[in-house]
Amino acid sequence: MTSMRTSRKGSVEMPAFVRQLVKETEKRVSSFFKGSRGGAAEGEQPGEGEKEEVIPSPYLDRPVLDKLTEEGCARWGLTYALGSMQGWRANMEDYHNCVPQLGGELADWSFFAVFDGHAGNTVAQHCSQHLLGHILATGGLRPEDDPDKVKGALAEAFLQADKHLLSVARREGWERGGTTVVAALISPYYIYFANCGDSRAMLCRSGQVCFSTEDHKPYSPLEKERIESAGGSVSLQRINGSLAVSRALGDFSYKGAENRSPSQQMVSPEPEVCVMERSPADEFLVLACDGVWDTISNEDLCAFIHNRLHVCTDLRDVCSQVIDLCLYKGSLDNISIILLCFPGAPQLSTEALHQEAELEDLLESKVAEIYDELCAGGEEPDLLSVLTVLASTVIPGLPPGGGIQSKRNCIISAYYQQRDMHKPNGVEDS
Template identity: 50%
Template sequence: MGAFLDKPRTEKHNLHAEGNGVRYGLSSMQGWRVEMEDAHTAVLGLPAPGMADWSFFAVYDGHAGSRVANYCAKHLLEHIMGASLGQAGPDAPASDSAAPAAPTVETVKAGIRTGFLKIDEHMRSFSDLRNGMDRSGSTAVGILLSPEHFFFINCGDSRAVLYRNSHVGFSTLDHKPCNPRERERIQNAGGSVMIQRVNGSLAVSRALGDFDYKCVDGKGPTEQLVSPEPEVFEVVRAPEHDQFVVLACDGIWDVMSNEELCEFVKSRLEVSDDLETVCNEVVDTCLHKGSRDNMSVVLVCLPNGPKVSEEAVRKDAELNKYLESRVEEMLSRAGEDGFPDLVAVMRNLSTDIGMPSLPPGGGLASKRSVIEAVYNRLNPYREEDGSAAELEYHW
């Protein structure tokens, strides 16, 4: 179930790029966990004939270690393309045969499924995973973009969401042991679902790796307690309506709903076109909303995505200025009751009925950094007692 640090590690890993008519940014943070087990993939232009205008993005949420997540981040796409196009996988010999044309929709969907099963089978041969010295596993959520289609891919409880026409247009479905279809497979394999976990232990019912849960005799790979089979959803692109796609691990979804996250991202894209900044705001906000897990988010902006608005920038600046003045006012009144801690300041602000509108979905937690900066600047005790960053993160 994971162990936690005394205080979160908030350093972030970032990337961004653009091509094939999309822009992407990503951010990942270790947070409260003792180890960073998340990984990701971002590829603009697939290295195959006829697929230079395709792209692939994925987030992997590892558990019980990072081995499986990191391997999948580097090699899952190879296995998918090998299955979809008949190309050589990482262990297959090179072929001199003519390169095939771009695959059909059904070929891609079948290739994705086969690619997952193949990489899972391949990892089982690794000595540390086979002998149980490494018991790691990983969820995987991804999107394969062709010029005409989205292929949403999910195995586990990370999630992908399409924001279309200013609404959540599509979301992948989490694979949890308590889902009827998942529970039936688990029970058919001789397992049980207790405290919403496989055999009372694992919180996801589909994953790559996790070979301790894939050793039931007489059952195929998709019939085991934990299945490596992804669900693949094909969605026809609507360029005039499609705005962005968000891929994230459950460290994000634990504290934000699909609608909350999409509305928050939309509001931030109206203030900044720096996708790394927007993704950093997502993970910071989720940390301050109480997420205790690793956090990773990939934001893929489509041509019709939200644009920076002068009015939104002005309102955001006014909100920041208001918050700064309110914190200054509260701290200037500190008297016999003593200097308030940051938690008290946040709670006081949360009851402020005169406050301008906060970012939708993010609320006051999304402005924690603004509030904390003023608090630290004016805190006369920060050298003796430590900075506000050392106080509780979830107020």
């Protein structure tokens, strides 16, 4: 396995912006993001002798912006990068697996997966360490590359992984928790997708989305039918009003219906397995958790990454830009993305670099104009005021799929330059 790990932090301007963002967020949705209280109903007081139960908030007062990044390549021309960030969530529950070369007679095969844990990170961590082993143990991956056998092997491996997980959970005393999984297995001739839950894979070919996996949500008709047949219900778009995904590894409290197979339980561990024949027109493949997909569509993300690859050679930076975009568009979840680039991926473009430089010059001048106008009106411009005015301004040349949010780091930097220029001599920031 050829890879490199680094830990990167958010840009130096970010903390001040986050302080502003937190204040604005609290104004709009204070109680929801800060968690809820159990016990007495809202507006009521606990009875005599009762204690009001406080449920810990799943969200932080400000997001954790440190990013984990990883990059590597396979000998047949694949390059990849991972970007992952805790964000607003109180805990980091995402894990991943990047194996660009399986080795031996499968040296030209690659495996990548994103695991999005819930109710803790134990199951996601365990599966990230063992799922590939279960896949290889089926014996269905052979150099002759039979699609039917490989698809069967992937489905069997998920069921075996869940069965093994149950025995470990009983032994270790894991009472709750599960994980979604989205995985891509790449052979010399095919791309196999295995999806269990609401993480998602997307393949871009010739600049367009040519395939994406389907999210497994409790309110989907076939998923809802299975849930109700297993004795459950769907309310608030969740199983029994609680779990927001209908397929996952783990979550054994939802898998106790008697006389029903594992794939017929309220929560099924059976993946949806699809295969696509590889093409010279394949550009890139994305695997990401719902912290990405909750804020951006397949088409917009495809367009944004396609554009970024023309101006950025470091795939880790592209992943980092996607993460920042999702954060700025309102993602409150952990955010993880794996970007896989095939030999046909977009290449660096001199023209695109020139357009990018012109765009950033334009944004800097717009920020300066807005800052001066607000100052002339007697205001002391804060960042949100500048961003609000800029968002209503027509800006040509913004990255497709990203819009103004994708250039916020540039805007933030320009804002602080203006603020420093307008500070009286000798005045320091508090």
